[in-house]
Amino acid sequence: MFDINNQSEEIKRILDYVSTDNLFISLYLEVDASKITKQDYLSKLNSMIVEKRSEIEKNSSISNLNRKNLNDIFIKIKNYFNDYYRPEFVKTVLLFAGEDDTWVEIKLPVNIKSKIMIDPKPHTQVLRTLINNTTRYGILEIDREKAQIYLMYLGQIQEGFAAFISEVPSQVKYRREGSDREKQQMGRIEVKLNQFFKIINDKLLSLFREGKIDTLILAGIKDIALQFKNYMSSSIQPKYIGYITSDKPFSPQSLKENASKLIKQVETEYKDNIVKKLLEEYIPTEWGVIGAADSIKYLMLDQIKILIYDTDFETPGYVCEKCGYLTIKEEPSCPYCDGRLIHYSDITDEIIEVALNQGCELVEVRENQYLKDSGSIGAILRFKISA
Ligand SMILES: [Zn+2]
Structure with missing residues (x-):
């Protein structure tokens, strides 16, 4: 997984890094199992290291101590990738290794050409763009007794942000002709349910404010989930993307599967809609282009806002x-x-890498015949095509 969340402290440090005399190796290694064998990526790694070593030897501005440290890091990197197990979803491994003992590995879900950069600070643009581009789905699982908020990110449930226990009784007998006592009891239950909802709502507001989640999925018993949906703040309402339910409590596995299904549906709708807008609105008004030649041309001019492929x-x-x-x-x-x-x-x-370096939004589309018929690539531009 692109596990920014578990590594958020380390990644923040990388992004905020201030240059020093220490040198930093930023390595992109394409390990995509559908494209490349382990033997091939190891030999690519090897040849890149040989090349960098000879550059370092020739560069008189690099001190002997720097050289020795970098060589030690290269050995460590080689050993690491020899033993490396590649999970299915990883396409490129991004590794930041510094003379100051920094070692931060990030598994990226996109193909980026293998390369090594050595600078006084980490190469972070690709990472920044990916972080901006990837939706963090919040899932609120709720029933009468308890509620829990999870983060789903790049297809994985990453962590529970918060768990809540309610004081609302789970079983309430509703009688049509309730006695006064029962009515009072029902009133107290309503109050408790409202208190329960308020605590959850406040927590969600702070998660949105802190940027920890971008959207919200509700999960659980239908009547409670929908009651909460009506209760939640108007600022959360537009972030709500859907609701998943199950007859029995969700297991972690079934929660993930159900949420994935909903997310896939929402993302496919978003992508199809972007293709539709590109073809029906942006192209006719000259705010968009299609086909490889034009897409690359405007990419080189740094004028692409959204690259769709x-x-x-x-x-x-x-x-x-x-x-x-x-x-x-x-x-x-x-x-x-x-x-x-x-x-x-x-x-x-190369196209994707340039787009990432320019901070473009990338939209990778599957099975959209309109896009295929238009050359399988297109872009929404930052400026209208000038005459
Ligand atoms: Zn040139």
């Missing part, structure tokens, strides 16, 4: 060996720096 999208192209300029057309040399253009059989990873 099919899971199976790929395109051959050229990458400037000096500045990273991308194009699908063969050109004599890079129009920006005159560097040599190298042919790649697929430049999708």
Whole structure:
């Protein structure tokens, strides 16, 4: 999982890092099991390390002590990846390793081309974009006796934020002609239920305010969940995306499965809607482009707000060996720096990486025929296409 949550302190430190004399290795290693074998990514790692070592040897601004430390880190990295077990969902491992003993590993759900960067601080732009791009789903599981709020993030239930016990009796006999005593009792129960709801509502408000969750799913016994839905603050209402129920209490597994199903549905709707808007609104008004050539052109101009692409999208192209300029057309040399253009059989990873570095929102779409028919890639722009 992209377990930002369990590592939030470490990641915050990485993002806020201030440069020092210490050098930092930022390693992206593509380990996607559907694309690459372990043998291949280990040999890629090896050749990148050989290359970096020779650069370090040649660089006179790097001290002997820095060199020795970096070499020690490279050995540690090699040993680590030799023993590394790759979970199914990981496409790229991002590792920050510093001379100050920093060692932070983040499992990314996107393909990023393997590379090593050595700088006085960590390379964080990709991480920042991914954090901004990934929805943190809050799940409130609620019944009369208790309630619990969980975080679901990148397909996993990451943690329970809070648990609540209510003073509301679980079994209440409703009689049509209640005695006064029963009516009083019902009144007290209502008050207790309201108190219970208020505590939960306040906790949710603070979780939203602190950015710990972005949306809310309700789970549990239908009448209580829907009662709470009516109760919750008007500022939470628009964040509510749906409700899951079950005849018996959720097991952790069934909660995850049911929530995943709902999330998938909501995300598919969102993605299909973005494709629809791109084709029906943004393209006609010149706020959008489709196809690899135009998408790459506007990416190079730093004008893409949302990049939308099919899971199976790929395109051959050229990458400037000096500045990273991308194009699908063969050109004599890079129009920006005159560097040599190298042919790649697929430049999708490069496109995604540039988009992440620019802070674009990335929308990966599956099984959308309209997008496939439009070249499998398109973008919503930051500026209207100028004439
Ligand atoms: Zn160039």
